[in-house]
Each structure stands twice: as C-alpha cells, then as structure tokens.
Amino acid sequence: MKTLEWKSIGQALSIVLKAAVLILFIFPFLWMISTSLQTLRETMAFPPTWIPASPQWGNFVEAMNAGPFLTYFKNSVVVTGSIIILQFLVMIPAAYAFAKYKFPGKTVLFGMILLAFMIPGQVTFIPVYLMMAEWGLVKTLLPQIIPFVSNAFGIFLLRQYFMQIPEEIIEAARLDNASEFNIMRKIMIPMSGPALATIALFSFVSHWNDYFWPLVMTDSAAVRPLTLGIAMLRETEGISNWHIIMAGNVMLVVPILLVYLFCSKHIVKAFVYSGIK
Amino acid sequence: MKSKWFTLLSIMVLFSLLAACGSGGTANTGNTGSAGESPGNGTAEAPSGGEGVTTVQFWHSLGGKNGEYMDALIQRFNESHEDIEVVGTFQGSYDETVTKLQQAIASGTGPDVSMLERAYVQMFADAEVLEDLAPYLEQSGISADDFTPGLMGHSYFNDKLVSLPLNRSTPILHVNKTLLDELGLSVPTTWEEMKEVANALVVKEGNEFKRYGVSMPYDTWYPIAMISQAGGSFFNEDNTSIGFADNGAGEKVFSYLKDLQSTGALYYPPAQDSGNIVNSMFVEGKVGMIFQSTGSIGGLASTVDFDYVTAFLPKDEVYANPTGGANVTMLSSSKNKDAAWEFIRWMEMEEEGGLEFILQSGYLPFTKQMVESEQMQELWAKEPNRKVAYDQLEFAVDTNKDVAWPEIMHEFFSAIEAIMYDSKDIPSTLDTFKKETERILAQ
Numbered sequence: 001m002k003t004l005e006w007k008s009i010g011q012a013l014s015i016v017l018k019a020a021v022l023i024l025f026i027f028p029f030l031w032m033i034s035t036s037l038q039t040l041r042e043t044m045a046f047p048p049t050w051i052p053a054s055p056q057w058g059n060f061v062e063a064m065n066a067g068p069f070l071t072y073f074k075n076s077v078v079v080t081g082s083i084i085i086l087q088f089l090v091m092i093p094a095a096y097a098f099a100k101y102k103f104p105g106k107t108v109l110f111g112m113i114l115l116a117f118m119i120p121g122q123v124t125f126i127p128v129y130l131m132m133a134e135w136g137l138v139k140t141l142l143p144q145i146i147p148f149v150s151n152a153f154g155i156f157l158l159r160q161y162f163m164q165i166p167e168e169i170i171e172a173a174r175l176d177n178a179s180e181f182n183i184m185r186k187i188m189i190p191m192s193g194p195a196l197a198t199i200a201l202f203s204f205v206s207h208w209n210d211y212f213w214p215l216v217m218t219d220s221a222a223v224r225p226l227t228l229g230i231a232m233l234r235e236t237e238g239i240s241n242w243h244i245i246m247a248g249n250v251m252l253v254v255p256i257l258l259v260y261l262f263c264s265k266h267i268v269k270a271f272v273y274s275g276i277k
Numbered sequence: 278m279k280s281k282w283f284t285l286l287s288i289m290v291l292f293s294l295l296a297a298c299g300s301g302g303t304a305n306t307g308n309t310g311s312a313g314e315s316p317g318n319g320t321a322e323a324p325s326g327g328e329g330v331t332t333v334q335f336w337h338s339l340g341g342k343n344g345e346y347m348d349a350l351i352q353r354f355n356e357s358h359e360d361i362e363v364v365g366t367f368q369g370s371y372d373e374t375v376t377k378l379q380q381a382i383a384s385g386t387g388p389d390v391s392m393l394e395r396a397y398v399q400m401f402a403d404a405e406v407l408e409d410l411a412p413y414l415e416q417s418g419i420s421a422d423d424f425t426p427g428l429m430g431h432s433y434f435n436d437k438l439v440s441l442p443l444n445r446s447t448p449i450l451h452v453n454k455t456l457l458d459e460l461g462l463s464v465p466t467t468w469e470e471m472k473e474v475a476n477a478l479v480v481k482e483g484n485e486f487k488r489y490g491v492s493m494p495y496d497t498w499y500p501i502a503m504i505s506q507a508g509g510s511f512f513n514e515d516n517t518s519i520g521f522a523d524n525g526a527g528e529k530v531f532s533y534l535k536d537l538q539s540t541g542a543l544y545y546p547p548a549q550d551s552g553n554i555v556n557s558m559f560v561e562g563k564v565g566m567i568f569q570s571t572g573s574i575g576g577l578a579s580t581v582d583f584d585y586v587t588a589f590l591p592k593d594e595v596y597a598n599p600t601g602g603a604n605v606t607m608l609s610s611s612k613n614k615d616a617a618w619e620f621i622r623w624m625e626m627e628e629e630g631g632l633e634f635i636l637q638s639g640y641l642p643f644t645k646q647m648v649e650s651e652q653m654q655e656l657w658a659k660e661p662n663r664k665v666a667y668d669q670l671e672f673a674v675d676t677n678k679d680v681a682w683p684e685i686m687h688e689f690f691s692a693i694e695a696i697m698y699d700s701k702d703i704p705s706t707l708d709t710f711k712k713e714t715e716r717i718l719a720q
Contacts, residue, residue: 044556
C-alpha cells in the first residue's frame with residue numbers, strides 16, 4: 001500500500017516537473033504567436049499584453065508584402081533541400097567506409113572530419129567567400145550550399161550507428177554477391193532510419209534557420225533566404241514593429257514544425273536505441 | 278593512446294591554420310590583381326540590364342518602413358533614368374554592412390555606392406577605399422555649403438570629401454508634456470532643471486518605483502552628448518587621448534547621472550534591447566522624459582496617447598549634441614563612377630530623391646534647399662517636434678572622430694557598464710579608460 005502511494009506521488013511529481021519544463025520551452029513560442037497578432041501599441045504595453053484584444057491577421061499580410069517573400073521562401077527551400085540531399089549522398093558512403101572498412105590513414109582521415117566538425121563558420125567565412133567570389137558564384141545559391149555538402153557531425157553520428165550493425169549481416173550479403181552499393185541501400189540505410197531522420201532534421205533546422213552564413217555570402221535579394229527577409233523587417237533606428245517581425249517569424253517556423261511532426265517518432269527512437277547500447 | 282590522439286589533433290589544427298592563412302594570403306593577392314582587371318564581372322552584369330544600361334550596386338542598412346521608403350526612392354530613380362539601373366540591397370544592420378563591405382572590398386565584389394554609418398567613415402577613408410567626391414560636386418555645380426552644416430562633421434577625411442549626409446539623426450529629449458503639466462513642471466533646459474523635474478516625476482510605492490523621471494538607452498551617444506555639454510570633448514584636440522578627464526567633464530557627467538540614478542530620477546535600462554525598453558516605458562508613462570534618437574519621433578507620435586513634445590537636450594555649460602545615422606559614399610573600386618555619382622547627386626539634390634525620403638522617414642533634412650522647401654516647412658508646421666530636431670543641429674558637434682573609434686567605443690561601453698551598472702568608482706574607471714584609449718590611439 002505504502003509503496004503504491006509513493007509511486008503515485010512520484011508520478012505526480014514527474015508530471016509537474018514535465019509540465020514545468022514544457023511551459024519553459026513553449027512560453028517564448030506562445031509569446032511569439034501572441035505578439036504576431038497584436039497591434040504596435042499592444043506590443044509596447046507594460047505589463048505585456050498576453051492576449052490581443054482583436055487578432056491582427058493583417059500583420060501576416062504586411063510581413064509578406066514587405067519584400068519578395070516568395071523568392072526568399074523558394075531560396076530557403078532550394079538551399080535547405082539541396083544541402084540535405086547532397087549531404088546524404090556524401091555522408092552514407094563515408095560513414096559506411098569509416099564504420100566497416102579497414103584502410104590506411106583511416107584514423108587520420110576520421111580525425112580530420114572531427115576537426116571540421118569543431119571549426120565554426122565564423123572562422124572560415126572570409127576565405128570561403130573569397131574563393132566563391134573568385135569562381136564568380138556570389139550571385140548564385142551555390143555559396144550557401146557547397147560548403148555544407150559534407151556534414152561532419154552527420155558522418156560521425158552515422159558511423160557510430162553503422163558500427164552497431166552486426167558484421168555478420170554484411171558478410172552474409174557479400175556471400176550472396178551483393179554489391180557494396182546494394183549493401184548500403186538495402187541493409188545500412190533501412191537499419192539506420194532513426195539516425196538518418198535525426199541527422200536530416202538537425203541539418204534542416206540549422207540550415208533553415210541559418211542567418212550568419214547567408215548574410216555574409218549573399219549580396220542581393222534574389223538569392224537570399226527567408227531568415228534575411230525577416231531580419232529586414234527590423235528598423236535600423238526608431239521603433240521596431242515587433243508585431244510584424246513576429247508574424248514573419250511565425251511563418252519561418254511553421255515548416256520546421258511540420259517537419260518535426262513527421263520526424264519526431266524516428267528521432268525519439270534514435271535516442272532510445274543509442275541509449276540502450 | 279590518448280596522447281597520440283592529442284598530438285595528431287594538434288598537428289592537424291596547426292596545419293589547417295597554416296593552410297587557412299596561406300589561402301587567405303594568396304586569395305588576397307590574387308584579388309588585388311583581379312580587382313583592377315576584373316571588369317569581367319562588371320561587363321558581364323552591365324549588358325544583362327539591356328543595351329547601354331549601366332548597373333549601379335547600392336548597399337544600405339535600412340529595414341522595416343524606412344527600407345520601404347528607400348526602395349521607393351530607388352524605384353523613382355530608375356524610372357527617371359533610362360540608362361542607369363540602381364540595384365539597392367539591404368545588408369543588415371550598420372555593423373553588419375561594415376563587415377560585408379570589408380570582405381567584399383577585399384574580394385573585389387564591392388558595390389559602387391554604399392551607405393556607411395557615420396562613425397565608420399574615418400576607418401574606410403583611412404584604408405583609401407572611398408572616392409573623393411569633391412571633383413564630382415564641382416562638376417555638377419554643387420557647393421559643400423549647400424549641405425546642412427551640422428551634418429557635415431563626418432564628411433571630410435584628410436581634406437577629401439569622402440561622404441555626404443543621408444539618413445541622419447541626432448539625440449533629442451522626448452517629453453511627456455501631459456505628465457509635466459499635471460505636476461506644474463516646465464520642460465527642462467538645463468541640467469539643474471532636469472534634476473528637479475526628474476526627481477519631481479518619481480513615484481515610489483514602498484520599495485518599488487512606479488515611475489521614473491528620465492531614461493536613456495544604453496549607448497555611448499548620450500554620455501558623449503553630455504560630455505560636450507559639460508565643456509569637454511570625447512577626444513582631445515590632437516587625438517592622442519580623451520578630452521574629458523583632466524577638465525573634469527567626465528567626472529561631472531557620470532556623477533550627475535549616478536546622483537539621478539540613486540533617487541530613481543534616472544532609470545538606466547539593462548543593456549540588451551535598451552532602446553525598445555526605454556521607448557515602451559515612455560509610451561506607458563513609466564518614465565516622464567527620455568533621451569532618444571530623432572528617428573523615434575514618428576513611431577512615438579503614432580503610439581502615445583498623451584501630449585508629446587520634443588526639446589533640446591538640456592545644457593550644462595553649453596547646448597551640445599552629437600549626430601548619428603549614416604552617410605552615403607562612393608567606392609574607389611567602382612567601375613561605373615559617373616553613373617554612381619548621378620545616383621548620389623540625384624538622391625542628395627533632387628526633390629523627388631532625398632526630400633521625399635526625408636519627409637517620409639523623418640530623418641533630418643541634409644541640404645539647405647530641403648530645409649527651405651515648401652513641403653518641409655509644411656511638415657514642420659504640422660509636426661513642430663521634427664523642427665526642434667533640426668533646430669538643435671545648430672549645436673551639433675562630433676568629437677569622437679578617429680580611425681580607432683570602433684575599437685575605443687567598446688572600451689567606452691565597458692566604462693559605462695562599470696559605472697552605471699556596477700557603481701564602480703568614477704575617477705578610477707575613467708582613468709583606466711583614458712589609459713586604454715591612449716594605448717589604442719598610439720598604435
């Protein structure tokens with residue numbers, strides 16, 4: 001009887017804690033949505049307005065009309081989409097080789113990948129920009145794509161995952177004359193779905209939200225992504241129209257939420273799986 | 278095993294750094310070479326606009342509403358000029374634009390014309406990447422006297438005219454007249470009056486301040502204004518040290534501010550987003566007066582529900598105020614200088630160019646012709662708050678002009694933080710700042 005009571009107290013406690021964490025994370029998000037529906041006067045009020053008197057849906061229209069939003073959106077989709085596809089083409093064979101092959105210089109090469117993982121974009125952007133300018137690519141979307149074709153973090157994560165796949169399965173496939181390509185396609189990829197989904201989501205979120213890299217790599221609206229379009233809603237001096245900026249942010253975030261809804265199951269699995277091991 | 282990994286990693290770090298330096302160097306030299314001979318890029322673009330159309334790249338930092346006004350200006354220019362097409366591009370905040378210019382100039386992909394926050398003009402002029410505009414001015418029959426004198430402070434460098442005023446602002450006192458009237462107070466014109474009014478505005482319930490007297494954003498602008506008002510100057514005359522230490526101006530300014538802060542007469546906001554905090558508090562009547570840019574007049578006027586007026590920053594020994602905002606510059610690397618100049622000339626001088634933009638945005642009129650124009654006079658009659666901003670330019674003085682200003686600015690921010698937030702000893706903080714400034718200026 002006693003233990004049961006303790007259990008339910010523990011459960012109640014865990015629910016309370018979870019709720020607290022949930023509120024902590026969801027609060028800024030709700031505030032963003034609320035602000036996106038307020039008037040300028042309401043955004044400036046103190047104490048803050050929680051629920052707008054009458055939702056200003058027009059803010060979204062205004063945010064969209066402030067610049068070539070469709071171009072920005074298209075650029076964001078093309079850049080993020082290409083990065084993810086290209087990353088997978090490079091990452092899967094690389095991770096497979098690092099996980100399952102023995103070859104000279106393997107540790108050095110893998111060390112170099114880890115190294116790439118540790119160097120932030122702020123260190124490399126000037127040489128990369130100069131290189132892109134020399135190749136005449138500044139007016140295209142490529143400077144936002146090429147530097148990210150190889151995803152060091154992805155290779156690292158996927159290699160760990162591939163290493164858990166038993167050697168016997170691969171041996172068996174080889175005995176049946178399966179090509180290396182087919183081993184990757186029919187064994188490695190299907191068996192690492194959760195890891196791939198995780199990497200894809202991380203990659204998607206970080207490139208979709210990226211502000212710094214596109215800012216330094218682009219010179220014209222024609223090749224700029226949504227994040228820069230939204231930054232443009234801010235006033236340089238004077239009073240910032242937070243309601244318009246937040247309307248832009250809501251539109252920026254919606255695709256991430258959609259992708260997350262589709263990927264969330266896989267991601268949880270990926271973490272649970274690696275946790276057990 | 279572990280140590281082996283470590284050596285391996287450190288060797289690779291070393292190599293990659295060397296490689297980075299090496300490639301940076303070669304790329305640079307490659308580009309200084311190609312900058313001269315790379316009309317490959319320029320000519321490739323020019324025909325894309327059609328036959329005989331010259332494309333002028335113009336970088337600016339205007340977002341939001343002001344960005345829309347700037348886009349409209351560019352469109353008006355393009356419609357009235359068949360042979361020139363200006364492509365305007367927003368490049369982020371003033372600071373981000375500076376970063377982008379530095380990298381673009383190095384790689385030969387810079388624009389023809391760029392907006393430049395006035396305090397950075399010296400730095401770029403010193404690097405000799407800005408075109409001397411004096412010959413162009415002469416060629417178009419324009420005199421430097423045609424411009425508003427208070428706004429030309431950052432235009433010259435080593436006797437070269439390297440920039441012209443564009444979207445310029447200045448700090449000003451914004452007043453909640455309704456509050457002051459309720460208490461029978463008049464708008465302060467001196468530091469003494471300011472102290473009385475600000476203290477009278479304070480409402481304290483228990484240990485909590487319900488209302489403060491005056492506030493200002495966390496910025497170097499306002500202390501610099503007050504230093505000049507107290508008879509000092511930011512740098513000394515030959516730019517070897519600061520000009521507010523030995524004459525006591527710095528100590529006077531900061532002890533005045535600390536004194537106000539101690540009674541709640543001054544609310545000094547947290548650094549992050551301080552401009553918005555100060556504006557909100559003013560709109561909500563939580564503070565009676567604010568020091569803030571003239572760029573806020575339009576926004577404040579449309580949101581407040583009380584009698585809102587502007588006034589000169591109060592004087593101590595003299596009236597004084599620095600200026601802010603940005604200038605327009607032509608880059609020496611431009612291959613379309615005549616077209617670029619036509620754009621600058623049109624923007625500065627023509628009615629449908631700059632005047633229209635200034636009327637819409639509320640920035641300060643930068644030519645005498647603009648000031649005298651009917652439209653400006655009409656606007657001022659309707660919104661006297663804007664006229665005050667212009668009138669104050671009579672006392673505009675910029676004393677923080679130096680190539681090293683961007684670096685010294687960070688040190689000055691640290692000094693402000695130490696005094697305003699941590700209540701550090703004023704003389705010793707200023708002394709540290711003075712030494713640091715002298716070290717940087719000596720470099």
